[in-house]
Amino acid sequence: MILYTIKLKKTEVEELQKIINKGKHTTQAYRAAYILLNCDKGDYSKDRTITNTEICKILRIGERTIDRVKKKFIEEGFEKVLERRPSSQSYVKKVDGDLEAKIVTLCCSQPPEGYSKWSLRLLADKMVELNYVDYISHVTVSKVLKKTYLNLGE
Helix, strand or coil: CCCCCECCCHHHHHHHHHHHHCCCCCHHHHHHHHHHHHHECCCCCCCCCCCHHHHHHHHCCCHHHHHHHHHHHHHHCHHHHHCCCCCCCCCCCCCCHHHHHHHHHHHHCCCCCCCCCCCHHHHHHHHHHCCCCCCCCHHHHHHHHHHCCCCCCC
């Protein structure tokens, strides 16, 4: 395992102190600021030796987290270690206004024979059966009905 030595510049130490002392920041920024300040071996650090295990106990994090923050600081820089990485997952909205209308219409219609009322799973299965969509989850149907203030119990 590679050991990273953090040597912060004066401006970086001041910026991290600002993050800790005031303003609204993400928990990731606070955590990274505390880790970097405590691991600093540069000229502007307070003369104290604190180990990774002591940091882990104080901040209640794992040693691996400290290693990741140090690595990100060395490899990607000061600004990147304080920011969240954007998600690489692409979300595609499956339900549009047209499909919502079809769900609402189906919900307001008579339930199939043998059922007293529509269930979420029954609605989802019927939507697939009628070829409105290839697949739809009962959770998605629930979100649509909640959004339109419909209740299956009525």
